[in-house]
Amino acid sequence: FKLYTTKESKQLYIHSKLVIVDDVYVSLGSANWNRRSMTSDTEIGINIVDTELVQSPDNITVNKLARNFRIQKFMEATKLTYDKLDAMTFLEACDALEAAAHDDGTSIIEPYSVEDQAHFDFVPDALRQIVDPDVEEN
Structure with missing residues (x-):
């Protein structure tokens, strides 16, 4: 499992809610992916x-729009051409994403590591249950 973020040196702020699942489903909008x-x-x-289906280089039937959208996003991150990414299997494209995150500075992404951090929960549990009952305590 890998996470990436935009390079701080690029001074980009991207706030989007985009989900692409297995090149078959796209969700794009303002909603966070939570119940509320x-x-x-x-x-x-x-x-x-x-409804338009295509065969991927992995020999898997996928949705044309979802796959094309994912390739466009990978183009932005890797600086590779559409044709080059289109010919890659999904795992090869992920390897290209990883390589871009460790490149000489031309790509816009870098690895993002999540570190556990202690935090102080100042919202009483009774109030939190009323405001957002689906939030679980960690």
Whole structure:
């Protein structure tokens, strides 16, 4: 499991909610992926399962739109051409993403490591249960 973030030196701030699942499903919009955003908050978004299917280099049937969208996002991160990424298996494309995160500085991404940090929870549990009952304590 790998996470990436934009390089601080690029001075980019990207705040998007994009989910692409297995090159078959795309969700793009303002909603966070939690119960409150999906059911209660005022949000806007689009969820797409395309009916046009294609065979990937992995020999897996996927949705054309979802795969093309993922390739476009990988192009932004890796600086590789569409044709080069289109010919790659999914794992080869992920390897290209990893290589871009460790490149000479031309890509916009770098590895992101998550560190456990202690925090002080100043919201009483009774209030938290009323405001957002789906949040679990860690």
